[in-house]
Each structure stands twice: as C-alpha cells, then as structure tokens.
C-alpha cells in the first residue's frame with residue numbers, strides 16, 4: 001500500500017480525450033501547432049478512475065469556467081487585462097519553459113486575480129515519462145507558480161489530458177502532492193461541425209469568426225462546463241474578444257476554476273489526512289475508508305475503495321460494500 005498516493009491528485013478518465021487534446025508547442029509562431037493527438041485511454045481503467053475526474057459538469061446552468069493552456073504567450077497579459085475588465089476570472093495553465101522573457105505576463109495573471117496553474121514545464125506526455133521526470137516536469141513550473149502565487153491553490157492539468165495512476169502516484173510521493181488535478185475540460189476539446197477546439201481551428205484554417213461561432217454553439221448546447229482554449233495563439237485572444245461580449249449579453253456567468261465544484265472539493269480535500277487504505281472521492285470531496293462504495297457524480301458508475309484504490313463495483317448489489325453513497 002502506498003501512503004496517501006491518491007490523496008491530492010486525482011485520476012482523470014481518459015475516454016473523453018482521445019484525439020481531442022491539442023496543444024501548441026511553439027511560443028512565437030502563431031498557427032504552428034504541434035497538434036499531437038493521443039489516446040491513452042484503456043476502457044477498463046477509464047471506468048475505474050471515473051470517480052476521480054475533475055470537470056465542470058456540476059456547474060449551474062449557463063455557467064462556464066474559462067481555462068487557457070500552453071502560455072504564457074505574447075498576448076497573455078493583454079488577455080488577462082481584457083478578462084478582468086469584463087469581470088471574468090480565468091485560469092492560465094502555464095508551461096514553465098515559456099516563461100523566460102514573459103514574467104510580466106505571469107505577474108499580470110496573478111495581479112488581475114486570475115488563477116496561475118501548472119501545465120508542466122515542457123509539455124511532455126507525462127504517461128510516457130519516468131516517475132522522477134514526471135515530478136521534475138511539475139516541480140520546475142511549480143517554482144515559478146510558488147513565487148508568483150505563494151498561497152496557492154495548486155492546480156495541475158496534464159498535457160494532452162494524458163494521465164494515469166502511475167503519474168498520480170509519482171507526484172503524490174513527492175512534495176508536488178499539494179497539487180489537485182488533473183483538471184479536464186467539458187468544452188473546446190474537439191473540432192466538429194458543432195463544436196470547436198481553437199488549436200485545431202487555426203491549424204485547419206478555420207476563421208476566428210467561425211471558430212468563435214462553434215465555441216458559442218458548443219457552450220449554448222452544453223450550457224455549463226470548463227472551457228478549454230490556448231492563450232499561446234494570437235487568434236485565440238481575438239476569438240475571446242469576439243465571443244465574450246456575446247456570452248455576457250446572453251446572461252452567462254463565469255466561475256473561477258477554483259470555484260468549480262469538483263475542483264473546489266479537491267482543493268478542500270487535499271489537506272485532509274488519509275491513511276493508506278483510504279481513497280479520495282471527487283464526488284464526496286473527502287477520503288473514504290476501505291470497502292466504502294461511491295456512485296460517481298460524473299458517470300453514475302459505482303466504485304469500491306480497496307487498498308487505497310478504486311475498483312469497479314456493482315454498488316447496490318455488491319455485498320462487499322460496507323457503506324454506500326448513492327447520488
């Protein structure tokens with residue numbers, strides 16, 4: 001048994017992120033995405049870890065949370081100002097390797113009341129790295145975040161949404177266990193005829209106007225959630241300026257990421273002591289004991305806590321459940 005291995009960092013189900021998580025790697029060249037597509041999801045594991053994914057599905061109707069990855073870019077400070085002037089607090093998941101020469105953007109993010117969050121140092125796929133390399137990827141960017149935002153909260157999003165139990169264990173066995181995550185997204189993950197992903201729009205020559213319309217369509221359809229965009233792209237900043245006034249006029253509210261229910265519970269739970277046999281529950285927002293069964297708020301599937309790990313359970317008909325928490 002591993003002590004507190006999943007206390008702070010939660011596992012994100014990967015079924016929804018196959019070939020959907022695009023991220024730019026070039027800080028200076030607009031529209032020069034390295035649109036790596038990944039799919040590390042394993043169906044059985046996806047079901048088991050579903051209890052632990054952080055997303056915005058519990059936000060109130062017409063409430064979204066804006067998140068920006070892969071920066072800081074050359075227009076990040078401008079974006080931070082623009083959002084603040086419209087009363088919106090966003091979350092900026094930065095890559096530490098992009099910060100050199102852009103400390104002013106970091107200061108602007110924090111100074112304007114936005115959340116500075118960890119998207120690793122070099123935007124590598126964590127599931128392909130050694131445990132020591134995983135920790136270094138988080139820790140190197142944490143050094144920047146801790147300087148600018150010393151009180152936290154500490155929130156991480158894995159590049160490409162690539163996350164598994166090994167990654168979580170490596171981080172939780174280090175001082176980086178203070179982080180909660182990985183934070184996934186509800187909108188902005190895939191470019192289709194009715195939905196958008198900004199990096200993919202720019203890579204495929206979709207106009208700012210059209211991409212913005214697709215974001216609006218997806219938001220109006222789903223009506224709530226964590227929205228994924230990438231502030232490393234100039235066109236994304238233009239697009240935000242296009243769609244934000246429309247959303248405000250239509251009555252949408254903008255929740256800071258740390259106020260998104262699943263994230264808020266994870267932050268609150270990350271400081272709660274747990275013993276080796278306990279499992280952290282994203283649904284309950286606290287650790288539970290051995291053989292406690294919980295129904296996932298996001299998937300409605302049941303899981304049972306065994307030796308500090310969630311395993312699939314039939315819930316009501318599982319005789320090994322000593323306590324059950326249905327929705």
Ligand SMILES: [Zn+2]
Pocket residue numbers: 022023024069070119123159160
């Ligand atoms: Zn990214």
